Amino acid sequence: IAPNVGKMILLGATLGVLDSCLTIAACLETEPFVTSLALRDEARASRQRFAQGTRSDALASLNAYNSWAKERTRGGEGAASAYCSQSYLNGNSLATISRIKYQFYEILLKTGFIPDAGLSVERTVFVEQSQFSAMSSNVGLVKSCLAAALFPNVAMHKHRREFCTKVDSRAHVHPSSAIKRDKEHDNPWFVFAEKTGTSGGRRLYVRTLTNVSPYSLLLFTPAADSSTYEAPLSLLTFDGWITVRIPERFVDALRRLRQIIE
Secondary structure (H helix, E strand, O other): OOOHHHHHHHHHHOOOHHHHHHHHHHHHHOOOEEOHHHHHHHHHHHHHHHHHHOHHHHHHHHHHHHHHHHHHHHHHHHHHHHHHHHEEEEEEHHHHHHHHHHHHHHHHHHHHOOOOOOOOOOOOOOOOOOOOOOOOOOOOHHHHHHHHHHHHOOEEEEEEEEEEOOOOEEEEEEEOOOOOOOOOOOOOEEEEEEEEEEEHHOOOEEEEEEEOOOHHHHOOOOHHHHEEHHHOHHHHHHHHEEEEEOOHHHHHHHHHHHHOOO
């Protein structure tokens, strides 16, 4: 397991969102939506629907898997196949995601980080249902785990569909993203899985974007270790460029909370 993926899974178990983090970790390995160029617009629109207002490609994949799993469990392969067709999902990829999820889960059991309850599980459509997944529907907690896993891959929305990163003055939303059509964001901070470019390097894209609170970045990443505070502006800066306005009386409390989380 890649270190950042392992971190997300361990934090997910700690915060009670294990199943969601297992799914997202597997989706980072395998794309659940169809990838045909001929169906790119339809797949993007489907991803946007599955994002359910979260402004997150990762949560769109999570919701897509969960919806497929319900269809597969309730109606069998035929119902799941029909659902994939109408939702522009790749059924083979979703089955692979289920297997990868279970492999990650087995590794977690072998480390002893969570106990093996000895229960039989459905590997064809794997859903972790222990107490470690009791909060898996909590979007804020899942996004915090993503922030911890993907940092320092942070992007800031500038205007329309243009972003910047700590080292790139200009980056663009990938055409497949659930937020491709969004032009404004109340909260400008995002984490992303990777950067890609067009042939010839004419355009840089950020992929698998998730809108996250700056407080998630502050509390769940090492960025806070190098934070500075400008009292006259009530401005906290961390990682050298991420900023948030916060009253001075809360700064020490946030730093102590960060130490407790560590």
